[in-house]
Amino acid sequence: RALDDIAALEKELEDPETPEERRYTNQLAIEEKRRSIDEAKEDMGRRGKQVEKREAEVSKLKARLEKEEADAKERLAKQYEAKEAFEKREAALEKIRMKKIREELAIVAEQIQEVTLDLDGIQNDREKEQELADEVATLTDQMNDPKTSSYEKDFVKKMLLGKQATLVEMQNDIDTEEITLKEDLEDLEERQMELNNVIKSMSEREERMQKFKDAAANEERMNQLVNELRDEQLELRERRKDMEIRATEREAREAEEKAKNKEQEAKEAAKRRQGEEATSAIRELGVGSIFGMEKKENVKITTKLKHLWRYALTGEPAVDHERVAMMNSIQKHQKIKAGQVEAIRQIQFTVGSEETQAFASAQSKLSADGMPHFRMIEKGIGMHDQIQMWVEPSMDQDDFITDIQFSSNDPDDEGYQDLSEAGYFKVTHNLMHKGRTEGGRPSDPDFAIWCMRNP
Numbered sequence: 001r002a003l004d005d006i007a008a009l010e011k012e013l014e015d016p017e018t019p020e021e022r023r024y025t026n027q028l029a030i031e032e033k034r035r036s037i038d039e040a041k042e043d044m045g046r047r048g049k050q051v052e053k054r055e056a057e058v059s060k061l062k063a064r065l066e067k068e069e070a071d072a073k074e075r076l077a078k079q080y081e082a083k084e085a086f087e088k089r090e091a092a093l094e095k096i097r098m099k100k101i102r103e104e105l106a107i108v109a110e111q112i113q114e115v116t117l118d119l120d121g122i123q124n125d126r127e128k129e130q131e132l133a134d135e136v137a138t139l140t141d142q143m144n145d146p147k148t149s150s151y152e153k154d155f156v157k158k159m160l161l162g163k164q165a166t167l168v169e170m171q172n173d174i175d176t177e178e179i180t181l182k183e184d185l186e187d188l189e190e191r192q193m194e195l196n197n198v199i200k201s202m203s204e205r206e207e208r209m210q211k212f213k214d215a216a217a218n219e220e221r222m223n224q225l226v227n228e229l230r231d232e233q234l235e236l237r238e239r240r241k242d243m244e245i246r247a248t249e250r251e252a253r254e255a256e257e258k259a260k261n262k263e264q265e266a267k268e269a270a271k272r273r274q275g276e277e278a279t280s281a282i283r284e285l286g287v288g289s290i291f292g293m294e295k296k297e298n299v300k301i302t303t304k305l306k307h308l309w310r311y312a313l314t315g316e317p318a319v320d321h322e323r324v325a326m327m328n329s330i331q332k333h334q335k336i337k338a339g340q341v342e343a344i345r346q347i348q349f350t351v352g353s354e355e356t357q358a359f360a361s362a363q364s365k366l367s368a369d370g371m372p373h374f375r376m377i378e379k380g381i382g383m384h385d386q387i388q389m390w391v392e393p394s395m396d397q398d399d400f401i402t403d404i405q406f407s408s409n410d411p412d413d414e415g416y417q418d419l420s421e422a423g424y425f426k427v428t429h430n431l432m433h434k435g436r437t438e439g440g441r442p443s444d445p446d447f448a449i450w451c452m453r454n455p
Contacts, residue, residue, distance in 0.1 A: 003037070006033050006259075006262060009026040009030050009033075013026055013027070013269070032368060036364055036367050036368040037255070040364055041255075043360070044252050048248075087209075094202065101195055105195040105199070108188050108192045111184075112188045112192065115185045115188060116185065118177075119182070122177060122178050125170070143160060341395070343393065343397075345372075345394035347401070347427045347449060347451060348390045348392075349429040349432065351382070352386060352431075356386055359374070363376075363390070372394075375391055377389045377390070387432075404452075405417060405424065406447070406448075406449060407426075407447075407448045408446050408447070408448070410433075410434060413446065419450040422452075423452055424451060425451055425452075426448055426450055427450075431444050432446065
């Protein structure tokens, strides 16, 4: 934009109908805009050095992080190896334990089957017991029968007593064996249930371990994909920054070359215009010789004659450029000689390269137009994003900032201050609230400055 303005002003200078006062004003504006361009170039140079320094720091940090990441991966690999070996040993032992439990379970099942068969055999003994009981009942009936003789009764009595003793003994043996077998069966069934529960628990644990392994493998794959995506994003970001830096450097070189070309063209046009004006003025006044018009002495004479001719026609004195330049220099240093100083009038923050570049462009335009503008503090204060502080200078003592206090934006933070009632005004940014404002992130800084004007 400044180069276009300079081109427009130079084009106006080439117009022979442009008044002398306008020409001088344009020359001053061109010089001011060129100074602005030079300042912008210097600022870009400083920014380039900062970028190079930051790139070197990032490169060192990246190398350190890569080394730490490699060490962490090596440690993690060793841990995985130890864990895998432990799991293999545990799996082998688990298989051995499972095999023994299944063998014991098979033995218990066989014993249960044997006890069941023994209990079925007791039923046969019960039938024999019942037959013996029937015989005892038959002998008892014979004893009680009045037809039975005494001799037969004695014989039956002896048989009855023997049968009764055998029956009692048989009942005791059968009852004892039945109780023992039922207890054994109960114990075996309880043991069988315990073994089945152990097998079930081991199977469930093996399934859970397999699920954990599958989940860990999936997580590892996801982490690997995330790391690959992150590396690609970082690489793309670095490429984009490199392209932006190269584009900025190329634009700066092109602007510098364009400025040099325009400056050279302006000088040549000024020389041509000065010669044409001198020739025209001499011819109009009838002064000078056609053989010496291109000499510097004749140019100076014709310039003075042209000023006299202007005064004769308009009654206005010609503009004395040397006098005007001297007056501007006196006015420029007048405040310093009067003891006035320059101080800060306003403070402002910009966050992010896009906002910073846009604000810098606006301030460069204000500076080129001779308007009040902000100046950037060279050293940034951002950790993750670019954060620049800007100050607007002033020589008006009523506008001076006389005191500043640093504060947090979080009312719950111990560094928080509210100095509005003490006459201070707050300077911060919506992206300096630790993610509590719209568009913010938790990684944003939490910072504000309270300023006071105390005339």
